[in-house]
Every structure is written in structure tokens, then in C-alpha cells.
Amino acid sequence: MSELLQQTESYLKQKISPDANQIDGCSKLLQKAFNGLGALGVLGLRIPHRWGGPQLDAETCFQFQELIARYSGALAFLQTQHQSVAAMLIQSYNTQLQAEYLPRMSQGNAKIGVGFSHLRRLGNPSIIAIPVRGGYQLNGFVPWVTGWGIFEEFVVAATLPDNQSVWGLVPFSEQKIGESAIKLSSPMSLCAMTSTNTVTATFTQWFLPEEKVVSIHPVGWMQENDQTKVLQASFLALGCARAGLEIVETAFKKTEFSFIQDAFNSLNQELNQCRSQIFAAQNHPQTINTSEKYQLRAWAIELAVRCAQAAVTVSSGAANLNSHSAQRIYREALVFTVSGQTTELMKATLEKIKNCKVL
Structure with a gap:
């Protein structure tokens, strides 16, 4: 394990693990946890050295995501948004934005979220961008933006008249300038990770200046990108x-029931196999096709749910308490x-669930 991962795990064990259940429901505690990662300089893992980042290799980045999810799903989900923005900026043609934001992202001095999941939806675009002099005018609705009150800006994606998409930085706060406005909803009532403060955003004649544009992508880019990166979110499920499984193992040590040990050994062996295959697929992508990647991702998802259910089972009735770790992990498995x-x-995912035969 690299020194950076060791430092991160030490922070997670000492500062995050004892308060993980509280962090799940309190945005101030989550913000404090996020700032702690910033103090370690790990909020921009891929950022090159010339912009003050650690410039880590892909495998270490995946190990980092898995590690965070092991201790707090809310923190893992939040920092993933910020890390994805850094990746976008690294690939951006906008050198001005790169110079302005990338040197401040690893330490969390610039905190940025994302709003682009709507591009995956079928039908008419929920937010459109009309080219105007000096930039674009945004009108429409963004159904999911995570990190209100923690992030200062977010990257919004909007559909252009030719069905390409423009991605740019906008304020993550209510704005009203004449007829132009950004309106945010109250944080949604979610079953898990409520502390991430996920809201909706409505844009009315909002001007996105050219200097705030991160990228412009061709028709179908989002779908192609999802296929290329299908395995990346698997590491959150693995964590x-x-x-x-750590709850299951603790329960065995407490009770010494052999059937709990048997369950742990079986699930742990399967998790190690799943993890090994996913890392191999990421390190050697030419050896596996897209369909097989989806199968591996579905395996990680379904396995996370089973391990969470095992944690609930060995925790008995206490697992029904919102304050119990098994309950939190079960809800996190739903999110992932x-x-x-x-x-x-x-x-x-449905194919994987369907193929779990009943005896």
C-alpha cells in the first residue's frame, strides 16, 4: 500500500469510522470529514504535479475509492463528485480554467460538484443551452446535484441545438440577476447519505460565459463514456x-458461532475473487469486452447487497435502528x-439477481 493510502486509512480509522453513522446524517460533519481529506491533499488524485496534485496511477486511485467507501459511503460519494470534476478539467481545452482551479482542488480550496446524470435519461433534454454572444444561455431543470452547502460551484451539462452537450462551471447557490436565475430546491429526503445535501436546480436564462466552459462533447459521448468507465464505480460497491463483512467478522468474534464464521469465509472468498477480477479488467481492458464489464459491475453491486444483508442478519434486531452501522451500510448498498x-x-444487475437460484 502506498504511503498516501496508508495516511488516508489512518485518518479514516481515527476520524471517520467512530462517527460514520453521524456523518451519514449531518452535513456539517460530512463537510468536516471532506475538509480532512483536503488537509491530506487527496481531493485531486489524478491532478498532475505541475498543478500541485499527487498525479497517482489509476490502480491507486481505485484502491483509494474502495478504501473511502469502506469507512463512509457519504464521504466516498461526495468526494467522488469533486474528483470527477478534477478529471474533467485535466482533459479540458480551457487552459485558463485549468490554471485557476486545478492548483486549488487537491486541498479542497476549490470545492466543486457535478450535475450531468440527466444526460443519461431518454426523451427530451431537461436543460438546454442556446449559443449567444460570449457564451450560452441555460434554461431547464437539473434533477440531481449533490453537495449543496459544501461545494461552491458545480459543473452543469446542457444540450445544444445540434444535440451536442456543453459542460460548464456555475454557482452552487441561489442566484437572481434581472430575468436570469438559478433556483435550488431544499435538500431531498433520501434514505441514505442525507448529509450530502442533494438538491434540484432550475435555470432561467442563465448566462454561461465561454471562459467558464469546461468542454463540449459530441452526440453520444455520454453513452460511450459510461461504457468506457463502467467498472470505476465498482470500487465503491467493493468498499x-x-x-x-467487517461487521460479520466482529459478530463471529463475539459469539463464536461457527455458522457466522462459515458465512464470513464464503463471502470473503467471493469478495476477493470479484475484486481481483475487476482490478485485472481495469489493468488489462483489452482482455475483456463491454458485456463482461457490466457483468463484473453487477457482481460487485449484488455482492455488496448480500454482504450488507449479512451484516444486518448477524446484528439481529439492533440493525433496525437508524443509528446502527449495519443499517447504514445496507442503505449505502442501495445507493451504490x-x-x-x-x-x-x-x-x-437484474440478470445477476435473477440467476441467484433458490434451493
Whole structure:
């Protein structure tokens, strides 16, 4: 394990694990946890050295995501949004934005979220961008934006008249300038990770200046990108599964019931196999096709749910308490089941569930 991962795990064990259940429901505690990662300089893992980042390799980044999810799903989900913005900026043609934001992102001095999941939806676009002099005018609705009160800005994606998409930085706060406005909803009442403060955003004649544009992508880019990166969110599910198994292992040490040990050994062996295959697929993508990638992602999802259910089972009635760790992990498994979901992933997940035969 790299020194950075060791430092991160030490922070997670000392500062996050004892308060993980409280962090799940309190945005101030989540913000404090996020700022702690910033103090370690790990909020922009891929950012090159020339912009003050650690410039880590892909495998270490995936291990990091798995590690965070093992200790707090809310923190893992939140920081993933910020890390994805850094990745967008690294690939951006806008050198001015790169110079302005990338040196401040690893330490969390610039905190940025995302709002683009709506591009995966079928039918008419929910938010459109009309080219105007000096930039674009945004009108429409963004159904999911995570991190209100924590992030200062977010990258919004809007559909252009030719069906390409423009991605740009906008304020993550209510705005009203004449007829132009950004209106945010109250945080949604979610079953898990409520502290992430997920809201909707409505844009009315909002001007996105050209200098705030991160990228413009061709028709179908989102779908192609989802296929290319289908396995990346698997590491969050793997971390969630590990968290569930740790509760099972603790229960065995407490009770010494052999059937709990048997369950742990079986699930732990399967988790190690799943993890090994996913890392191999990421390290050697040419050896596996897209369909097989979806199957591996579905395996990680379904396994996280089973490990979480095992944690609930060994915790007995106490697991029905909102304050119990098994309850939190079970809810996190739900979130990781549908995070970044596409039609292909939904199909693969259902196939995996369907093939779990009843004796």
C-alpha cells in the first residue's frame, strides 16, 4: 500500500469510522470529514504535479475509492463528485480554467460538484443551452446535484441545438440577476447519505460565459463514456461489501458461532475473487469486452447487497435502528446499486439477481 493510502486509512480509522453513522446524517460533519481529506491533499488524485496534485496511477486511485467507501459511503460519494470534476478539467481545452482551479482542488480550496446524470435519461433534454454572444444561455431543470452547502460551484451539462452537450462551471447557490436565475430546491429526503445535501436546480436564462466552459462533447459521448468507465464505480460497491463483512467478522468474534464464521469465509472468498477480477479488467481492458464489464459491475453491486444483508442478519434486531452501522451500510448498498445507472447496467444487475437460484 502506498504511503498516501496508508495516511488516508489512518485518518479514516481515527476520524471517520467512530462517527460514520453521524456523518451519514449531518452535513456539517460530512463537510468536516471532506475538509480532512483536503488537509491530506487527496481531493485531486489524478491532478498532475505541475498543478500541485499527487498525479497517482489509476490502480491507486481505485484502491483509494474502495478504501473511502469502506469507512463512509457519504464521504466516498461526495468526494467522488469533486474528483470527477478534477478529471474533467485535466482533459479540458480551457487552459485558463485549468490554471485557476486545478492548483486549488487537491486541498479542497476549490470545492466543486457535478450535475450531468440527466444526460443519461431518454426523451427530451431537461436543460438546454442556446449559443449567444460570449457564451450560452441555460434554461431547464437539473434533477440531481449533490453537495449543496459544501461545494461552491458545480459543473452543469446542457444540450445544444445540434444535440451536442456543453459542460460548464456555475454557482452552487441561489442566484437572481434581472430575468436570469438559478433556483435550488431544499435538500431531498433520501434514505441514505442525507448529509450530502442533494438538491434540484432550475435555470432561467442563465448566462454561461465561454471562459467558464469546461468542454463540449459530441452526440453520444455520454453513452460511450459510461461504457468506457463502467467498472470505476465498482470500487465503491467493493468498499461497501468489505464494510458489511467487517461487521460479520466482529459478530463471529463475539459469539463464536461457527455458522457466522462459515458465512464470513464464503463471502470473503467471493469478495476477493470479484475484486481481483475487476482490478485485472481495469489493468488489462483489452482482455475483456463491454458485456463482461457490466457483468463484473453487477457482481460487485449484488455482492455488496448480500454482504450488507449479512451484516444486518448477524446484528439481529439492533440493525433496525437508524443509528446502527449495519443499517447504514445496507442503505449505502442501495445507493451504490443505482449510482451512475444505465439501461445496460440495470439489465446486468437484474440478470445477476435473477440467476441467484433458490434451493
